[in-house]
Amino acid sequence: MKVGFIGLGNMGLGMAANLLKAGHEVTVYNRTASKADPLVKQGAHFAAQVADACRGDVVMTMLADDPALEGVVFGGAGSNGNASVLGSLSKGAIHISLSTISVALSKKLTAAHAERGQRFVSAPVFGRPEAAAAAKLVVIACGADDAVSACAPLFDAIGQKTFRFGTDPADANLVKISGNFLISCVIESLAEAMALVGKAGIDQHQYLDFLTSTLFAAPIYKTYGAIIVDKKFEPAGFAAPLGFKDNRLALAAAQDLQVPLPIASLVYNRFLTLLANGGEKLDWSAISQLAAKDAGEGQKSA
Amino acid sequence: MKVGFIGLGNMGLGMAANLLKAGHEVTVYNRTASKADPLVKQGAHFAAQVADACRGDVVMTMLADDPALEGVVFGGAGSNGNASVLGSLSKGAIHISLSTISVALSKKLTAAHAERGQRFVSAPVFGRPEAAAAAKLVVIACGADDAVSACAPLFDAIGQKTFRFGTDPADANLVKISGNFLISCVIESLAEAMALVGKAGIDQHQYLDFLTSTLFAAPIYKTYGAIIVDKKFEPAGFAAPLGFKDNRLALAAAQDLQVPLPIASLVYNRFLTLLANGGEKLDWSAISQLAAKDAGEGQKSA
């Protein structure tokens, strides 16, 4: 397929490379143009403007947050003088949004593209940069059936599995946001359990090994359990301000739907505490240190 | 080995049967004697008194809670006129406590047995009655190395895997209690996520399928996710008052160690709410209904 790709950060770089490997014709755009160099060497076309990445059947966007995506799609303040995706995409063409954005923006994009006869598919992904590079992402795809089906080869190129949750693009974003919320629950609950067994003098590695070889034998417990026990919060795989952003996306979606999420509120306060105490460079799982500190870690024992 | 077994409830019955199958000589005692009948048919000796179950190398206890175990071990109010385990066990013999009891009681038992030259091994188990019947329990064993090693054949007979956490018996209980705490975190977090995606109209079964085939591919998410989505809270696999008891064991252990556990406090209030509103017959995972009710489930939509 002929596809544009906008946003060549840690995640986007791997995804675009995998699209090339799968044989697609890819035109890449990034605000800082030099990021495109390795992809161009691998055969990608270089787009000097956003509009240049919007001339194919599909344009994929992988950007940091709502304002970044809004700038690219709607133009205006965040556009850096570029023509917008909205103004550049031809009728019937598809915009695939891969970013973790708000449910509200997803609804706004759905309406805006529909108005111009363009198609919109929301397809946020689960996975860290390593997974993006290895084409091992999990893709959540929502949108009109024909549009999502048309994009299947692209999803196959970047991920290990695609889940479809119906035709409303915003649902994909809610699934992504609620998934990240569940991960934050794993972090906080492991933090509390580790503070407890650790203060009793139980070996935390052994405890984690027990958990993850029995009832909690899931990737997420293994990954975050190891980070928490080893306190490997630097370099940040997913920095605290980003984790906080996703926590607020969950709270915002829940507020719109009038759904109280007490654990999300608790995690919200953990993030505020972490950031207020100098943790902005740490991995988001560093909120786990707060349970340990509250339990007196670092204090002299009586 | 020559082993006594005290406590033939849903869990104990399966465990004692598996000890017999493995070729051990088992003497069984239960307050309601008739419960022993099927085991006697399978070759067990019948103990009319607690003391009769204490004449071998090992006596195993599997009882409902702290007071039940205290009555049997120390005699007194809860003993029903029986001689106590403490008074009946010979020097060097081992008491294996399989029950989910408090860290404080475990410490008390450790001291009491040591005083009499008896050995104490704490070995609480993870698994529901089906797992007990199938010898698929996970055993957490703590105590003096030689004592735990001596009991290994017994653990092999009842479980699929044994984890050892050092020589302090109370540590096994803390691992068990904190494990149940982590399960309660899974229940509450799934409840909140399901309330959120459910109110947005997303199919909860499909959502659960996504979770448990990717990041959250752990037995505990599958088991409880299904119960929560299907609202199958009756018959209770593990009744709310028992879940509440375990939640309080976690809070009590944490209080003694001065470790705040905010999610445990949240779950504590969920249990109080559930029980105050008529939920004492439901499975403990029925606390998940509260997140849904707070989100207005059952309300007419605007």
Add this chain to the structure above:
Amino acid sequence: MKVGFIGLGNMGLGMAANLLKAGHEVTVYNRTASKADPLVKQGAHFAAQVADACRGDVVMTMLADDPALEGVVFGGAGSNGNASVLGSLSKGAIHISLSTISVALSKKLTAAHAERGQRFVSAPVFGRPEAAAAAKLVVIACGADDAVSACAPLFDAIGQKTFRFGTDPADANLVKISGNFLISCVIESLAEAMALVGKAGIDQHQYLDFLTSTLFAAPIYKTYGAIIVDKKFEPAGFAAPLGFKDNRLALAAAQDLQVPLPIASLVYNRFLTLLANGGEKLDWSAISQLAAKDAGEGQKSA
């Protein structure tokens, strides 16, 4: 003084009337013009346009929320075609914002007025409509010293007491917002205490009488205690959606300052629960019913 007054709701009407009584020359504007009628009968000038209320030394605004005030001050979407306050006010003239708005908007207004050589005083008020009508409001005033001093006669006309918190207008808004946060804490704490003593069968009126004649002898405990005990949530003195808005203003200000407010988070979830269950017409203190419901009020006793 020659003063314009914009916003003739329940609060503004009483305030503007008191300015007239105190002998000031008042020009009134309201989007729904007929609301101005009683004031015109009392001697006010009628302003057909926002600009007409901006020709004196001072213009006061008393509007519902951030968007309403932004529309009037900056024009644009919310302006109904009116020239903006910003464009109409002469150099050196003072804009007094009486509304409960966000700290962020207050900062934005401060900068915008300064840019045009206008002066900005933030002066949110405590008190219900009855207090506004009786000139019994408590005024929190912040801004440049000379500006606030110049406005003193106006504050005297509408309130019983004025508190000055320095020269940054946004501080007045934070004081107002945090004051409302403290009121919400009184409501929630009384709700919990009442649920407790009420379930024990203690007379709640007698209990409230005890509280408010001793340690808690403050107006706020008397006012809200009576509403809570009598469940007089209709008609709403201050409706739940407005209380929720103020709760979110507190959380927003605290987020910007990186200050966790756990009780505010708890109250946030109470509001979501109340609104998700049909409480949008009730007084904000109806969040107190949730503590009672969680405790099983309405359930048959065992």
Add this chain to the structure above:
Amino acid sequence: MKVGFIGLGNMGLGMAANLLKAGHEVTVYNRTASKADPLVKQGAHFAAQVADACRGDVVMTMLADDPALEGVVFGGAGSNGNASVLGSLSKGAIHISLSTISVALSKKLTAAHAERGQRFVSAPVFGRPEAAAAAKLVVIACGADDAVSACAPLFDAIGQKTFRFGTDPADANLVKISGNFLISCVIESLAEAMALVGKAGIDQHQYLDFLTSTLFAAPIYKTYGAIIVDKKFEPAGFAAPLGFKDNRLALAAAQDLQVPLPIASLVYNRFLTLLANGGEKLDWSAISQLAAKDAGEGQKSA
């Protein structure tokens, strides 16, 4: 009246002195006998044994906690070889319990005294040692009407006002416990508000002055507001471990009644955090430092 007084701590000393001043014949007992000296000089009889304080119409007890009171009333482990109040008091005589004890113990005492034909009045008090010395306590009295009425002169001697809440002694304890819970809510809410306005640079003294001269003009806000703003946590007027004990009394009473108290749970975790971090010598209001620390107090600003 002829009255015994057991427990001459900071509170009991002042109360017994005021009983003497009011002309009652007082026999005083304290475990550390020398504490009685100043009272004997003021005309009190000295009781070498608990039983010696139980020979009059009334015996009053003012002890630190449940175990201390249980030891004195029931004898046994905590009795130091003394005959018990229960065994020493004559039929028809009254035991007035002034201590802050659990609802459960109050019920047990009610039953035990009734069994022996003795009368039991529960009369916990509000007020610090200064108030006890000045006869300014607030007394909450519950028990059989004739018994409470008979004790009225004693309450008048020690307090400024007596509130009666019916005939069940345990109700007095619940009123006391819930009152202390409400005080803890004031501390926590002020702590959060102060963290917020303080981080914004607003003068906290001025803010407190505003609060306590308007909506929150109650003694409790003045007292604790000043301690919090000035961080005067030493010497402790009411030490953190005692505050924590009362918090747990509230949670225990609420658990028995199945009433969730989310703010009490929050305060519970604050106390654990304070004690785990070396705060056991500080006033209970030092939990207010935690909100400030979470907000980054002491951190270098960005």
